[in-house]
Amino acid sequence: MAVQILLNVFLALVWMFLSNTFSGTGFIIGYLLGLLMLYMMRHMFKSRFYLHRVWAVIKLFFLFLKELWNANVDVVKHAMKPHITMSPAFFAYPTELTADWEITLLSNLITLTPGTIVVHVSDDGKTLYIHAIDLEDVDEAIDSIKNSFEKAIVEVTRT
């Protein structure tokens, strides 16, 4: 991915020298041309065309915003209730992510969406211990994290 971005910037610079336009516009035009070329030749590189990854990052960001909104509404509902009806619990979440920064990112996303807090990562890095303020079904909670955040993170890091 880094090679592709570097090549794209380099091509933009080459374009500036070729067309003698040393301005932001020249750079942008060169960058767009390079982007088009890289897209045409995307099978030449071992990793994916890098815009896919940029797009995956944007999707992950908006997924995070959506979940943050939903979860906060849930917590407000709990706080406004006259009686305490929630059932807090700890549960273990088996993760498939391996790299350190992926696990960190997943933990932060889980913690920032209220209702769930990561309290510990197991020593082998394969299990996250999560505290939930209102847990009805463990499998359902695991599935919902797996299908939203973990999938989106895998989408970003897949080569």
Next chain:
Amino acid sequence: MKLNNVIMRTMTQMVFFIIFLFSIHIFLAGHFAPGGGFVGGLLMSCAIVLLLITFDLKTVQNLLPINYMVLTASGLALALLTACISAFAGEAFFTHYFDYFTLPLLGKTELHTAMLFDTGVYLVVVGVTMIIIQSIGGDE
């Protein structure tokens, strides 16, 4: 025995794009400076030939899934249609039109129908060169 041509492959991955970019520059410069569709097309096919030298015929077909016969035909069709615009408008065959437009990024630009004709030339040159080289090089 297969030699490991890693240096060749890595350099090709960089150099191919520079030649490609230069061919587009030459192609666009054609109206006011030396260049145009013919040289641009030849440069582009040179870039593809560089790919052919580095990789083999089949890999390049996978990289650039282009049918060069279709490319040549569409280039000819584009050139013919450009020439026909004026005929439909009631003027002499091959009359060209131009006007000034303000485009985003590019600013004030002169757009000329000769550009479309040149695009046709570009496609035909790339197509024909690649057909010749592939039919000589490809051994069925």
